[in-house]
Amino acid sequence: MRCPLLVAAVLTASIDQAAAQTGTAEGVAALARGDYQQAAEILKPIAEGWGAPDPMAQFFMATMYETGQGVPQNLLRACALYQRASGPSDNPFSAQAMKLHKALFRAHGVEWFQDCQILGTVGFDHRFEPVNLTLTPGHSIAWDLKGATITYQGKSKHVPMPLGTRGTVFFPVRQTDLASGDPGTPYRYFNEVFLWRPSEDRRSWDLEWHLFEVVRDQLIRIDVTSGPVARLQFAEPPDWRFFDVRAYVDVRRAPDGRAEWVVLQGPRAGRGIIESRSR
Amino acid sequence: MGRCLPFVVVLLLIPRLAGAQTTRDEAIGALARHDYATAARILRPLADNASSRPDPVAQFLLAILYDTGRGVARDGSRACGLFLDAVKPANPFMQSASQLSNVSLEEFGPAASMLCAAGAVWTDNPPVVLTLGPNHSVTITDTGSTIVYNGTESRSVGGLFPGMVAVPARYTPLDVSSPVRVRRHFIQSFFWTPDNPARPSNWTLGVMLGEVIGKDWASVAAERSLVTVAGARPPASFDFASVAQIRLSATGEAEWVISGGTNPRGGIVPWKDPR
Numbered sequence: 159m160r161c162p163l164l165v166a167a168v169l170t171a172s173i174d175q176a177a178a179q180t181g182t183a184e185g186v187a188a189l190a191r192g193d194y195q196q197a198a199e200i201l202k203p204i205a206e207g208w209g210a211p212d213p214m215a216q217f218f219m220a221t222m223y224e225t226g227q228g229v230p231q232n233l234l235r236a237c238a239l240y241q242r243a244s245g246p247s248d249n250p251f252s253a254q255a256m257k258l259h260k261a262l263f264r265a266h267g268v269e270w271f272q273d274c275q276i277l278g279t280v281g282f283d284h285r286f287e288p289v290n291l292t293l294t295p296g297h298s299i300a301w302d303l304k305g306a307t308i309t310y311q312g313k314s315k316h317v318p319m320p321l322g323t324r325g326t327v328f329f330p331v332r333q334t335d336l337a338s339g340d341p342g343t344p345y346r347y348f349n350e351v352f353l354w355r356p357s358e359d360r361r362s363w364d365l366e367w368h369l370f371e372v373v374r375d376q377l378i379r380i381d382v383t384s385g386p387v388a389r390l391q392f393a394e395p396p397d398w399r400f401f402d403v404r405a406y407v408d409v410r411r412a413p414d415g416r417a418e419w420v421v422l423q424g425p426r427a428g429r430g431i432i433e434s435r436s437r
Numbered sequence: 438m439g440r441c442l443p444f445v446v447v448l449l450l451i452p453r454l455a456g457a458q459t460t461r462d463e464a465i466g467a468l469a470r471h472d473y474a475t476a477a478r479i480l481r482p483l484a485d486n487a488s489s490r491p492d493p494v495a496q497f498l499l500a501i502l503y504d505t506g507r508g509v510a511r512d513g514s515r516a517c518g519l520f521l522d523a524v525k526p527a528n529p530f531m532q533s534a535s536q537l538s539n540v541s542l543e544e545f546g547p548a549a550s551m552l553c554a555a556g557a558v559w560t561d562n563p564p565v566v567l568t569l570g571p572n573h574s575v576t577i578t579d580t581g582s583t584i585v586y587n588g589t590e591s592r593s594v595g596g597l598f599p600g601m602v603a604v605p606a607r608y609t610p611l612d613v614s615s616p617v618r619v620r621r622h623f624i625q626s627f628f629w630t631p632d633n634p635a636r637p638s639n640w641t642l643g644v645m646l647g648e649v650i651g652k653d654w655a656s657v658a659a660e661r662s663l664v665t666v667a668g669a670r671p672p673a674s675f676d677f678a679s680v681a682q683i684r685l686s687a688t689g690e691a692e693w694v695i696s697g698g699t700n701p702r703g704g705i706v707p708w709k710d711p712r
Contacts (some may be wrong), residue, residue: 179466179470180469182469183462183465183468183470185468186468187461187462187466189466189529190462190465190494192528194529209512221530221532221533226534227529238515248504248507249471250468250473250501250507253505254501254537257537257540258533259536261539261540263535386637
């Protein structure tokens with residue numbers, strides 16, 4: 159009677175890896191015979207997902223992005239997948255990926271390559287939306303995955319702020335203007351970056367809150383909590399429109415008129431005054 | 438347990454039955470499960486430029502194995518040539534093949550034109566294993582040689598240029614009487630170099646003469662151009678001793694002679710004690 163159990167155990171142990179290998183082989187075979195649609199359908203989830211790294215699938219998916227076979231041509235994605243394929247590995251496709259990764263670097267330069275590196279780290283499902291927020295005429299802040307660029311009095315300054323790691327999912331950057339009560343600078347400008355950081359198995363997600371104040375050409379980071387403000391279980395984070403971050407945290411005017419941050423629930427619940435640094 | 442065995446056996450058979458597809462797809466399957474030796478064995482005949490329709494996809498995949506030395510001995514020259522061969526409009530991997538051949542060409546630098554050629558026919562000689570004595574042997578392949586001496590192994594790497602045809606290595610033992618009475622082990626490696634790796638019309642014979650001393654390889658003499666013969670293939674038989682040889686001298690020493698080519702020469706091979 160023990161035998162069926164044993165068989166079942168052996169089968170389930172090998173089935174995941176075997177399934178990925180079969181998928182990769184079928185995808186590459188489809189690509190080799192010129193069936194690009196099918197190849198993309200099979201290889202995309204294997205190459206872009208966060209299961210065990212599959213350099214062969216990543217390499218060929220990268221070539222498809224580079225040439226526009228089965229997917230719209232996208233050199234940044236090609237570069238990012240070459241990067242993921244070229245991690246430490248004795249797989250022959252890792253070595254080839256490294257060469258083509260380097261070739262893209264040489265063709266496009268350092269700045270473009272930084273975008274590639276971030277995309278290779280964070281992955282393609284980051285949901286980050288680059289945005290340009292205006293504070294007052296001539297004073298604005300632009301956010302991308304690399305950080306923020308503040309334009310003030312005709313000059314632009316870049317502040318590196320790479321918050322994404324493996325598989326991070328972002329909310330759109332949120333701006334909150336609070337009346338300061340100071341006639342010289344009537345408003346204080348806060349930017350909030352919310353993001354989901356997944357656990358290794360991507361079943362549990364930490365909600366992080368990064369709060370900044372923009373003062374002239376400075377981006378000042380406010381120390382709010384030392385960790386995530388919530389940990390939730392889901393297969394995939396919900397769309398930001400259906401998740402109310404204000405149930406967890408807020409930046410607002412305290413009863414005495416000063417600016418304060420608040421964590422409303424959970425083990426890190428608390429609040430603090432945000433001192434003005436405008437002078 | 439006994440009753441369950443047939444069940445297990447049936448389960449093991451399923452993937453094999455379902456996987457009976459084209460040969461090339463089998464090679465791709467072997468690559469995906471990291472069985473590179475099997476992949477190389479399937480791909481080599483498909484990629485062969487001497488076959489009626491060499492498959493550029495197979496050439497691309499085989500190039501990657503030669504480039505990284507997985508399932509085959511690493512051979513950058515052969516990888517580069519195969520990448521060039523794979524640059525065909527019918528190949529979905531054409532662009533990658535072109536880029537990777539450029540990377541190799543760049544790495545070869547000034548030697549690129551000699552080391553990397555499209556359309557070359559590669560001969561895969563089986564390894565030659567020569568037994569020189571008890572606990573003493575040498576294995577010669579197209580990409581190098583390995584000497585095993587009293588349990589220690591020493592390797593040296595060498596490769597063939599595209600299209601070159603190596604003649605199986607010839608072992609010449611000589612029982613010399615001077616300066617000491619001893620058996621010395623000489624290896625003669627002859628090779629034919631085509632004028633054009635893709636469409637050869639004549640072949641030039643070269644030679645490397647060497648001696649195995651203990652675990653070491655010592656070069657004796659070499660000549661790139663002993664004789665040139667016309668033909669699409671190298672001559673089936675040739676009197677190699679008429680152009681180069683190793684022999685006993687009148688004084689009982691080892692002597693080398695290169696009689697072919699424009700610069701005939703020769704000399705005594707000095708005796709070195711094995712370390």
